[in-house]
Amino acid sequence: MKFLTMGLLVALSTGAAQAAVQPRIQSPAPDQAVFGEVDVSVLMSADEPVTRVEIFVNGVRRAVLTKPPYRTKIDVGDDNSAREFKVVAYGASGSTGTHTVATDAIRIDEQMEVRLQQLFITVTRSGAADSARVLDLEQDDFRVVDNGKPQEIVTFGKGEVPITAVLLLDTSESMQGERLEAARRGASVFLGGMRPDDEASLLMFSDRLLRVTPFTQDRGELELALAETEAVGGTSVNDFLYMSLKMLDSRIGRRAIILLSDGFDVHSVLPIEEVLWKARTSQSLIYWIQLDSDAKEKSFNSAWRDHLGNDREYQTLKKTVEESGGRILGIQRIGELEHAFASIMKEMREQYVIGYYPTEFKKDGRWHKINVDVKRGGVKVRVREGYVDY
Amino acid sequence: MTDRGISRRKAAVALLLASVSAAGWAQQDPWSSAGVQVLDSSGGSNESKKEQVDRIQTRYREILSAWVAGEVDRAPDDLIELEKGVVADGDPKSRKRLLQSEQAVIHELGATSLEVLVPIAMLHHEAYSRLLSRGVRQAPLAVTHARQMARDLAILYNQQSGSEGSAVVASRVLTSLGGMLMEHAQQLPAAELFYQALELDGRNVPARLALATVYEKSAQPESAIKSLRELLKLDPDHAEARFRLAMNLKRMGETVEARRILNEMAAAKDAGWVGPLVYQELSRLYAEGEDWADAEKVLRNGLGRYPDHVRLHLELASVLDRRGSFGEAKTLLQKVVELPAGSGDSERLLYNSVRPETFLEARSILEDNSRSRLSVLAQALGTPAAGGEGGR
Numbered sequence: 001m002k003f004l005t006m007g008l009l010v011a012l013s014t015g016a017a018q019a020a021v022q023p024r025i026q027s028p029a030p031d032q033a034v035f036g037e038v039d040v041s042v043l044m045s046a047d048e049p050v051t052r053v054e055i056f057v058n059g060v061r062r063a064v065l066t067k068p069p070y071r072t073k074i075d076v077g078d079d080n081s082a083r084e085f086k087v088v089a090y091g092a093s094g095s096t097g098t099h100t101v102a103t104d105a106i107r108i109d110e111q112m113e114v115r116l117q118q119l120f121i122t123v124t125r126s127g128a129a130d131s132a133r134v135l136d137l138e139q140d141d142f143r144v145v146d147n148g149k150p151q152e153i154v155t156f157g158k159g160e161v162p163i164t165a166v167l168l169l170d171t172s173e174s175m176q177g178e179r180l181e182a183a184r185r186g187a188s189v190f191l192g193g194m195r196p197d198d199e200a201s202l203l204m205f206s207d208r209l210l211r212v213t214p215f216t217q218d219r220g221e222l223e224l225a226l227a228e229t230e231a232v233g234g235t236s237v238n239d240f241l242y243m244s245l246k247m248l249d250s251r252i253g254r255r256a257i258i259l260l261s262d263g264f265d266v267h268s269v270l271p272i273e274e275v276l277w278k279a280r281t282s283q284s285l286i287y288w289i290q291l292d293s294d295a296k297e298k299s300f301n302s303a304w305r306d307h308l309g310n311d312r313e314y315q316t317l318k319k320t321v322e323e324s325g326g327r328i329l330g331i332q333r334i335g336e337l338e339h340a341f342a343s344i345m346k347e348m349r350e351q352y353v354i355g356y357y358p359t360e361f362k363k364d365g366r367w368h369k370i371n372v373d374v375k376r377g378g379v380k381v382r383v384r385e386g387y388v389d390y
Numbered sequence: 391m392t393d394r395g396i397s398r399r400k401a402a403v404a405l406l407l408a409s410v411s412a413a414g415w416a417q418q419d420p421w422s423s424a425g426v427q428v429l430d431s432s433g434g435s436n437e438s439k440k441e442q443v444d445r446i447q448t449r450y451r452e453i454l455s456a457w458v459a460g461e462v463d464r465a466p467d468d469l470i471e472l473e474k475g476v477v478a479d480g481d482p483k484s485r486k487r488l489l490q491s492e493q494a495v496i497h498e499l500g501a502t503s504l505e506v507l508v509p510i511a512m513l514h515h516e517a518y519s520r521l522l523s524r525g526v527r528q529a530p531l532a533v534t535h536a537r538q539m540a541r542d543l544a545i546l547y548n549q550q551s552g553s554e555g556s557a558v559v560a561s562r563v564l565t566s567l568g569g570m571l572m573e574h575a576q577q578l579p580a581a582e583l584f585y586q587a588l589e590l591d592g593r594n595v596p597a598r599l600a601l602a603t604v605y606e607k608s609a610q611p612e613s614a615i616k617s618l619r620e621l622l623k624l625d626p627d628h629a630e631a632r633f634r635l636a637m638n639l640k641r642m643g644e645t646v647e648a649r650r651i652l653n654e655m656a657a658a659k660d661a662g663w664v665g666p667l668v669y670q671e672l673s674r675l676y677a678e679g680e681d682w683a684d685a686e687k688v689l690r691n692g693l694g695r696y697p698d699h700v701r702l703h704l705e706l707a708s709v710l711d712r713r714g715s716f717g718e719a720k721t722l723l724q725k726v727v728e729l730p731a732g733s734g735d736s737e738r739l740l741y742n743s744v745r746p747e748t749f750l751e752a753r754s755i756l757e758d759n760s761r762s763r764l765s766v767l768a769q770a771l772g773t774p775a776a777g778g779e780g781g782r
Contacts, residue, residue, distance in 0.1 A: 029713075029714075029715045029718065030715075031715065031721060032714075032715060032718075033717060104717045207736055207739040208736050208739075209700045209726070209729075212727050214727060233736060233739055234738075234739045234742065236738070239701060242707075243704055243707075243726065246707055246719065246720070246723045247723060247727075249716070249720060250720055266742060267738035267742065268738075269671075269701055269704070269705050269738065270705065270708055274677075274708055277712075278708070281711075301608060301609045302742050303603065303607050303637075303741055303743075304738070304741070304742065306609035307609065390714075
């Protein structure tokens with residue numbers, strides 16, 4: 001009995017000591033990639049005076065701070081690797097507290113994302129149908145201007161650049177029956193056009209996530225997923241368009257989202273403005289196969305938004321698609337779906353892919369306007385309108 | 391009661407008792423009149439019509455007998471068959487014929503006791519429910535008839551009884567009917583029923599919640615707020631009402647109070663089915679003020695409670711993107727891909743309507759009251775009841 005009491009006292013005393021000094025690393029953040037001079041910032045919670053804070057990187061003590069603010073810069077080197085940041089804080093009574101944060105290495109494809117700007121460019125003859133593509137241009141025929149400054153083109157490709165696509169299919173209740181079957185056939189046509197190096201993910205949604213596959217080159221796996229989904233529930237375009245953009249963040253190649261939906265978002269938690277912001281920091285094309293595009297009534301109230309809010313969402317979705325360099329394919333009859341999917345695949349194969357390293361890259365959140373000119377006259381160029389430097 | 395409410399009731403009763411002599415019902419017991427004469431559209435007697443009316447009345451009595459005998463599956467279907475057989479969608483007068491025939495039977499039975507109206511209303515309510523679930527388009531006039539019969543019988547019951555209990559029962563009939571309308575996207579007629587239900591019983595919480603939801607969906611946040619504040623006086627801990635109040639306050643730009651309510655709900659951790667929505671929308675409130683740190687904190691707390699919630703993962707990923715933590719955002723998305731598909735986060739869909747569960751209380755009160763009066767109806771019909779059981 002005496003032993004138990006003592007044990008309890010020891011436990012209480014230990015608990016009090018642990019709570020007395022508690023550091024927390026605010027910066028760098030977990031999973032962030034860091035190199036060079038890193039700002040290390042420690043938030044302190046203490047019931048007694050703190051006498052010393054030691055900062056370790058990969059087990060090596062790199063700094064000792066004796067008074068607040070507990071913040072310093074540490075040069076961790078330029079190698080692209082994961083690192084462990086650990087702080088140990090000492091209280092006046094001898095108590096200690098620690099906190100550890102692990103940072104990531106940058107993957108090669110992420111490096112490409114933040115430095116190399118890739119443009120997917122569709123060139124058509126002026127005044128002709130959108131399908132009248134100009135396919136015989138070479139690198140020297142293009143001029144890229146970023147925020148008014150000409151850029152050096154460092155990569156140039158045509159149809160040989162692999163495609164990475166998310167097929168984002170609205171399978172809400174309104175898609176039941178023949179519409180879902182037609183959507184499946186259309187998506188299947190797209191998958192049928194994939195080449196061995198292409199990859200795709202299938203994401204089917206309603207008001208919730210119904211099915212998502214990892215990126216794969218296995219067409220059979222995608223076809224299987226396509227066949228297994230039912231049409232239920234409401235519609236949340238924004239949430240799952242955001243998810244698709246995020247999924248494409250770390251992929252390489254010609255990235256695209258093919259959205260099939262009427263576009264009337266009712267249930268998303270994310271406003272379309274948030275998706276637009278994401279799209280502006282992404283390099284993905286967005287194609288929207290818009291069902292019921294001739295529907296006269298596009299205005300509606302819901303418990304989440306009034307009709308003005310819903311109208312804004314709808315208009316901003318259109319803007320998001322157009323800014324990305326993709327386009328809207330209006331569908332009045334479900335029989336047109338297969339052709340729509342096929343034409344997107346064809347268009348992507350006929351795009352030029354140009355890469356450049358922007359001469360100004362400040363990560364300051366500013367909008368960079370992109371202009372692409374072609375030396376040859378009588379042509380029309382479609383490309384994303386710009387990006388947020390972030 | 392308002393003038394509008396009185397006139398509505400009078401209109402409903404007048405419709406039901408259209409064939410009773412005008413001098414009769416206001417001053418006397420309307421059920422004491424001797425029979426009802428059914429007229430054809432020209433106002434004159436017609437032998438073939440009379441035969442038809444007799445057939446309807448006989449069949450109606452048989453169905454009521456089946457209902458009191460406990461044939462709860464068959465009786466509503468038989469009633470639907472009878473009513474669809476009489477009512478022709480292209481001929482509005484056919485509904486009048488049906489109405490008058492059924493009224494005559496109800497009139498006779500009601501002469502013994504007003505209480506028979508409750509199980510008869512329940513039978514029509516059940517028929518309406520089944521018709522709706524089978525699709526309104528196949529017999530729109532019969533659907534309307536079923537709903538109006540249930541509604542008018544409830545109003546008449548309360549009008550003639552005048553007791554507090556009859557108001558509660560009638561109010562629940564109207565609430566349940568309104569709920570069914572709402573499930574089928576008939577917002578305005580549903581609102582009318584909820585409004586009437588509240589006139590009968592101001593303490594009817596489901597009707598108040600449903601009416602607030604209709605206001606909310608009709609972009610009338612001020613009215614929704616008023617209704618929800620009334621509801622919260624009756625039930626201060628009603629989580630859904632508190633959440634809806636916060637959302638409507640946000641719409642009105644009153645974000646400080648909205649945030650206070652949501653923070654209280656998040657801290658209390660007893661928000662029921664709206665729990666995940668509390669975290670989602672509280673985080674949005676912070677995000678809209680570009681307070682990304684608090685937005686992140688809220689979502690992390692939310693994921694602590696709902697670790698497999700897809701939408702909370704997505705929303706946190708978007709906040710982390712804004713904060714520049716791309717790596718962690720990506721990790722979160724990878725987790726979403728691995729989560730079970732469709733995993734229980736359709737709260738946003740539910741919020742856009744009224745959950746069927748909201749109306750269970752109304753139905754339950756209705757069923758209990760109907761069941762307890764079946765023996766009275768059996769006695770009036772001169773048939774045995776199913777041992778006091780049966781009916782809905």
